[in-house]
Amino acid sequence: MTRPEILIVGGGMITHDQLLPSVYHMQRQGRIGEIAVCALRTRDLQPLVSGAGLAEAFPGQTFRAYPDSADPDLAQPDLFRELITRMAPRNIVVVAVPDHLHFDVIMTALRHNQHVCAVKPLVLKHEEALEIEREAYSRGLVVGIEYHKRFDDRSLMARRKYHAGLFGEFKLGSAWLLEKSYYRHSNFQNWMTTGNTDAFTYIGCHYVDLVHFITGLLPVGVSVYGIPDRFPNGNEGFLWTDARVIWNNGASLSVQNALGFPDNAPGTNTQGLVMYCNGEDDGALISHSDQYRGLKYAYTRKSGDPGATIYAEPSPDYFQYVDLGGPGLTPVGYGYRSVEYIIQSCIRVESARNLDERQQILREFDAAGVMATPGNSSYNELVIEAARESILNEGRMVDIRHAGDLLQPVST
Numbered sequence: 001m002t003r004p005e006i007l008i009v010g011g012g013m014i015t016h017d018q019l020l021p022s023v024y025h026m027q028r029q030g031r032i033g034e035i036a037v038c039a040l041r042t043r044d045l046q047p048l049v050s051g052a053g054l055a056e057a058f059p060g061q062t063f064r065a066y067p068d069s070a071d072p073d074l075a076q077p078d079l080f081r082e083l084i085t086r087m088a089p090r091n092i093v094v095v096a097v098p099d100h101l102h103f104d105v106i107m108t109a110l111r112h113n114q115h116v117c118a119v120k121p122l123v124l125k126h127e128e129a130l131e132i133e134r135e136a137y138s139r140g141l142v143v144g145i146e147y148h149k150r151f152d153d154r155s156l157m158a159r160r161k162y163h164a165g166l167f168g169e170f171k172l173g174s175a176w177l178l179e180k181s182y183y184r185h186s187n188f189q190n191w192m193t194t195g196n197t198d199a200f201t202y203i204g205c206h207y208v209d210l211v212h213f214i215t216g217l218l219p220v221g222v223s224v225y226g227i228p229d230r231f232p233n234g235n236e237g238f239l240w241t242d243a244r245v246i247w248n249n250g251a252s253l254s255v256q257n258a259l260g261f262p263d264n265a266p267g268t269n270t271q272g273l274v275m276y277c278n279g280e281d282d283g284a285l286i287s288h289s290d291q292y293r294g295l296k297y298a299y300t301r302k303s304g305d306p307g308a309t310i311y312a313e314p315s316p317d318y319f320q321y322v323d324l325g326g327p328g329l330t331p332v333g334y335g336y337r338s339v340e341y342i343i344q345s346c347i348r349v350e351s352a353r354n355l356d357e358r359q360q361i362l363r364e365f366d367a368a369g370v371m372a373t374p375g376n377s378s379y380n381e382l383v384i385e386a387a388r389e390s391i392l393n394e395g396r397m398v399d400i401r402h403a404g405d406l407l408q409p410v411s412t
Ligand SMILES: NC(=O)c1ccc[n+]([C@@H]2O[C@H](COP(=O)([O-])OP(=O)(O)OC[C@H]3O[C@@H](n4cnc5c(N)ncnc54)[C@H](O)[C@@H]3O)[C@@H](O)[C@H]2O)c1
Pocket: 009, 010, 011, 012, 013, 014, 015, 038, 039, 040, 041, 044, 076, 077, 078, 079, 080, 096, 097, 098, 099, 101, 119, 120, 121, 146, 148, 186, 187, 188, 202
């Protein structure tokens, strides 16, 4: 597999904003081959097919679009299976469907010998993460989970200095990520409902993952208080959540999430992480403003993008297009680096000569802990499973046991 073929399953916001541009850029560099995108309905692909931003950044580049149906609203929920079956083995499936559909798409890809790059959260059940790990390892396939905050240089800096002992030991912290209210008008209203997921499961998982990534600590208990609210279509979702995550050294992290940050506020959201730590004779501190990154822009008019404001505080670090002389525009930022890292890891495994060598490389990825894999990050699924149990039971604390195969959320 020198130039792997890529099938992206899911053609929504994250595919438009990060995944497709990232793989388009790698295609332009000659590192990957054909790209296909499969959504639920033909209409869902419109923003990808006719989006001005993508056309400006990647002139002349296209993807094969599925479904390609005369009825743009005809749902074809099983088309991805047929497309995966048709792919030559040992190419790459990028999974970008709503959270509760990840497992089915990932297992279909693995059973047809495809590497997988999955958006977070990998799955909603720990047992499913273990099954994915077994299936992938036995076939020598990569499953990389796209927790892109890991590829923000500030996360890597904090991790390195924490591991060197410069922050002592994490004790108390808070993290927050509140998306703007307009998100409620998107396709989210069809799937981000109380029975499927919640604001913590959807975006809080980023910061739980990051605290492990920086410290190496493991979560041992979770409680999530959720406030149900209505989407414009009348569906109910836990659009506001307040979680508390307890770690295996006794530390506590509170995590607030919502789809409710004011549309007129300057950033695209508000987010950050503060960790108070204990050194030998003094405290230590990690404080990251992940939304305000020092830029203050006042435009002459609003762009047509959803949630655009006249005064803005854009992040240069997640995902931007810059003009490096063309052709088109170059995607930069940790959103791009994260996708590139996972795709490049799949390519590396394919350079191995046999299954033993592939498995050796997979073990290296797990041990390095830079790319999230089912083998090194399934504590995230334990947290999600415990969180779902907690939020559906008025926020009661749910313990997590880490003991070999006995890893289970346990109600207390
Ligand atoms: N910060 C992040 O890491 C981040 C941000 C946004 C979304 N995500 C994750 O990405 C995933 C998708 O989110 P989104 O914002 O793009 O959602 P979205 O609602 O905008 O898009 C979902 C897409 O899935 C497609 N889909 C649904 N069922 C399908 C099926 N059976 N076959 C093929 N396609 C199907 C829909 O057509 C749509 O294109 C979610 O798991 C979400 O948690 C991650």
